[in-house]
Amino acid sequence: GASCASHVFIQCLSHLPDEQAFRGLSVGVHPQSQTDFLKGAPHRKHPGVTNLKTVRLPEELQKAALAIIHGAEVPGLADKACRLTNFLWSRKRAPEDATLREKATSLEEMMWYCGFNVFSPDVDFQLLEAQITKKVLTELRKTTYRWSPMRYDEDLGVVYMAARLAGGYTAVKRALNEIKKRDPCFSPHSLLDFGSGLGTALWAGHSFWADTLKEMVCVDSSGAMNTIADRLLRGGSEEGEPVIEQVYFRQFLPVSPKMQFDLVVGAFSLSELGSQREREDVVHTLWRKTSSYLVLVENGTKEGHQILMDARNTLLQKQEKAAYDPRKPSVFAPCPHDSPCPKLAQLPLVPCNFPQAYIPLPLPGAPDRQTEKFSYLVLSRTASTTEEVNGGGPDWARLTAPVLRRPRHVHCQICCSSGDLKRVVVTAHRHGRYFDAASP
Numbered sequence: 256g257a258s259c260a261s262h263v264f265i266q267c268l269s270h271l272p273d274e275q276a277f278r279g280l281s282v283g284v285h286p287q288s289q290t291d292f293l294k295g296a297p298h299r300k301h302p303g304v305t306n307l308k309t310v311r312l313p314e315e316l317q318k319a320a321l322a323i324i325h326g327a328e329v330p331g332l333a334d335k336a337c338r339l340t341n342f343l344w345s346r347k348r349a350p351e352d353a354t355l356r357e358k359a360t361s362l363e364e365m366m367w368y369c370g371f372n373v374f375s376p377d378v379d380f381q382l383l384e385a386q387i388t389k390k391v392l393t394e395l396r397k398t399t400y401r402w403s404p405m406r407y408d409e410d411l412g413v414v415y416m417a418a419r420l421a422g423g424y425t426a427v428k429r430a431l432n433e434i435k436k437r438d439p440c441f442s443p444h445s446l447l448d449f450g451s452g453l454g455t456a457l458w459a460g461h462s463f464w465a466d467t468l469k470e471m472v473c474v475d476s477s478g479a480m481n482t483i484a485d486r487l488l489r490g491g492s493e494e495g496e497p498v499i500e501q502v503y504f505r506q507f508l509p510v511s512p513k514m515q516f517d518l519v520v521g522a523f524s525l526s527e528l529g530s531q532r533e534r535e536d537v538v539h540t541l542w543r544k545t546s547s548y549l550v551l552v553e554n555g556t557k558e559g560h561q562i563l564m565d566a567r568n569t570l571l572q573k574q575e576k577a578a579y580d581p582r583k584p585s586v587f588a589p590c591p592h593d594s595p596c597p598k599l600a601q602l603p604l605v606p607c608n609f610p611q612a613y614i615p616l617p618l619p620g621a622p623d624r625q626t627e628k629f630s631y632l633v634l635s636r637t638a639s640t641t642e643e644v645n646g647g648g649p650d651w652a653r654l655t656a657p658v659l660r661r662p663r664h665v666h667c668q669i670c671c672s673s674g675d676l677k678r679v680v681v682t683a684h685r686h687g688r689y690f691d692a693a694s695p
Contacts, residue, residue, distance in 0.1 A: 316424075318490065319489070339411075407479055427456045431460060443467060447474070449519070454473055457471050516544055525537065555606060555609065557604055589631065589653055591651055610627065
């Protein structure tokens, strides 16, 4: 399906007459003029553009990663990294017990009434029941996704580094850039990274707020991954001085409900939890730890998007009654509203995902450039409306699919602040310049 290849915000003006709406779309704001809105800046400086140029790993991080990889000498590393990448991309959620019970009941009923002549006087019902039970179990084994938790030891951690370090860093940095650009006054002093893995959120956050971040806590249940992440900070060795200071590695989340962090990140971690109930508990815990922004990132697949939408609904619709911090959550990005995701109501289901170009680790056989496709969700305690975020600015909508360029017009699919998904056609003849709506 189509991905959200465009990262540009456009103004949702569905409440205005068509001509006014399209004029507002073409210049990016209404009723201000283009000159006032852009303040003389070129179109590429449009405030709705939040994607990044091709992302590169920090030089210190890349050198440390290559030192660890070359030192580990994992046989068949390139092949193992490729297989791990494909496995993680196709990974699904663990099947829920209730779903399995419903499926088993449905299969059993079908076999009783469609596959067997239960009304024959010679039927041995006890034997028939045993046969049906066996067939149901066999069918379930064939059709049910076999989920198992990932267990990272040192060797698998090195393979994961070769496969996912650059892509994971890219996705998190792109998600954090949404905050950096739209809330330039945000200066976090503390960061919590849940399911930290190689510490990509730590490095991405440091690239934006190196001057203000004073405490960074990385939580990962794998001791081997924590060790590798610590070595990455020390240039690939175990005894070197850390490039980033005040970083603490833990295997469990801090217990105290009073301990909050300005920025909380959970990247590619919710998908590693074994049940919906466990994901809900973790999401509530992470929100309790959040004082400003909670950032969740997953693969840009249907599964990844659904996991994030479930987390979104958990926080918006199942708020805790006895919360230490009473400030309610609101969606900061990418949705311009707190309503249910309109994409989930469409068939066929197309996930809301975003591509970002990056330079992978320079390993044998690696391409010069790749694209990371991911889904993300940012929730905020600090701003509940678009006007607050934009300083009283316009009511933005979001491009949710690649802009289709056609001769003398473009097709745009937008998600509006009303919670509706709409398609608009912008033409140069009727609506003037439409560069802002067509930007990639």
